[in-house]
Amino acid sequence: MPLELKMPALSPTMEEGTLAKWLVKEGDSVSSGDILAEIETDKATMEFEAVDEGTIAKILVPEGSDGVKVGTPIAVLAGEGEDASAVPAAAPAAAPAKEEAKAPEPAPPAKGGGETPAAPAAPAAPAPKADTGDRIKASPLARRLAEAQGIDLSSLTGSGPGGRIVRADLGDKAGGAAKPAAAATSAPTAAPAPAAAPVQPFETDIPHEAVKLSNMRKTIARRLTESKQQIPHIYLTVDVRLDALLKLRGELNAGLASRGVKLSVNDMLIKALALSLIEVPECNVSFAGDTLIKYSRADISVAVSIPGGLITPIIAGADSKAISAISKEMGDLAGRAKEGKLQPHEYQGGTASLSNMGMFGIKQFEAVINPPQAMIMAIGAGEKRPYVIDDSLQIASIMSATGSFDHRAIDGADGARLMKAFKELCESPLGLVA
Structure with missing residues (x-):
């Protein structure tokens, strides 16, 4: 019987992905290990391999489709002598998922219509389908004013982005409706109205471009929001004198030049x-x-900026590796990160993170903890500053480093001890090569 190829979970946290590109077409013969498609996860674009041999009898999800849930059938692989028609239900399997995603849109108005206090908000959404079959684009304020005054939105022409109806399009028809609408939103039963607001297109008269969020940007937005909401951050900053470290770096690079290491x-x-x-x-x-x-x-997870977002490739066991080995590994990881070719184990995990914005001239900043880790070190630019050395004011190369700590797991005193240890290692850098 033909085999359904399903959207794979390419990382432990992956729930959905984008089927970026099919590398095979219907009728192609494939063997185990052949690359079938490129799938964009929240961090990278990865290859999807065949685990059986056969013929691609049917492609169920076209390339470019995003939000494809893990486990959704994306293609049918037929063995020798088999026909895709043997699984007639496979093709529509992906369709209900999309329709179900759309279903909640008309649901709130239908529910609101059954509750007397929220009745003004109920007819707003069903009205468009009666006239055009499509939902009329209108701002939440325009919908409330129109409903309060009995104005038919389908009779108006929108002047907002994409033909969206805004407050100004109601003109004199809206009259003094602003106050009744405000009163309605203050009632407890009007809560469903704000819930619809986030799904409305951004309303502005300023020339702009609406860019759809990538899976990576969605994940960054979700995880960092959760981090700031759920993790009590405590920030500790030290100034580090870099002169000895910069001197040692120059000497090490002179000795490593013949090995191609910098x-x-x-x-x-x-x-x-x-x-x-x-x-x-x-x-x-x-x-x-x-x-x-x-x-x-x-x-150590190291923050690397890549097109469309941020990724944190990991230097595993950095405490036991030579700096030259860390340098080579970091160069390889950063290069493949920018090409979207990292494997999940290379960017998922880590016990702590380091984020360096010194190359941009940033003097000091406070980084957001990357859960489930409990700390991240934010590195600012090294710069010449007045600095007291041996009780006299001198000029030194100074760098500000700020540790962000999860106060649920790390006490302030322990965080301070870590910052002190970090400062001492940087200022007496022979400990890094001992």
Whole structure:
């Protein structure tokens, strides 16, 4: 019997993805291990391999489709002598998911129509389908005013973006409706009206372009919102004198030049953070409800900006690796990250993160913790500043580093100990190569 090929879960957290590109077409013969499609997850574009041999009898989800749920049939693979018609229900299997996603749109008005206090909001949504079969584009305010005054939205021409009807399009017909509408929204039963607002297109007269969010940007938005809402952040900042570290870097690069290795300051800071976490293990943890996860190895997630978002490739066991090895590995990971070719295990996990914005001239900033980790180090630019050395005011290369800590898992004193250890390693950098 023909086999349904389903949307795979290419990472432990993947719930849906974008079928970016089919690399086969109907009628093609494939073998186990052949690449069938490219699928965009929340972090990278990955290849989908065949696990059986056969013929692609039918493609159920076209390339470019986004929001395809994990487990949704995307194609039918037929064995020798088999026909795709043997699974007639497979093709429509993906369709209901899309229709179900649309179903909630008319549902709130239908429910509101059954509740007397919310009756003014109920007819607004069904009205368009009676006239055109499509939902009339109108701002929430325009809908409320039109309903309060009995104005038929289908009789108006919208002047907003994409022909959307806005308050000004109601003109004198709206009269003094503003006050009744405001009163209606203040009533407890009017709560469904604000719920519809987020799905409305952004209303502005300013020339603009509406860009659909990528899976990566959606995930970044969701995870960082959850982080700031659920994690009590505490921020600790130290100023680090970099002169000794910069001197050591120059000497190491001179000795490594024949091996084609060039260390960056960031490579050395990755090592410094890793060693600091081992020295202060109370900060090398994750909060998990009523459990505290304590790590014995420092895996450092390093923030890398890529087209369309941010990804954090991991230097596993950075505490036990030479800086030259960290440099080579970081170069490889960053390059493949920008090409969207990282594997899930290369960017998922980590015990702490490091984010460096010094190359942009940013003096100091506070980074958002990347859960389930409990800390992230934010690195600012190294710059010449007045600095007291041996009780005299001198000029030194100074860098501000700010640690963001999950106060549920890490006490302020322990966070301070980590920042002190990090500062000392950077200012006496021979400890990084010992």
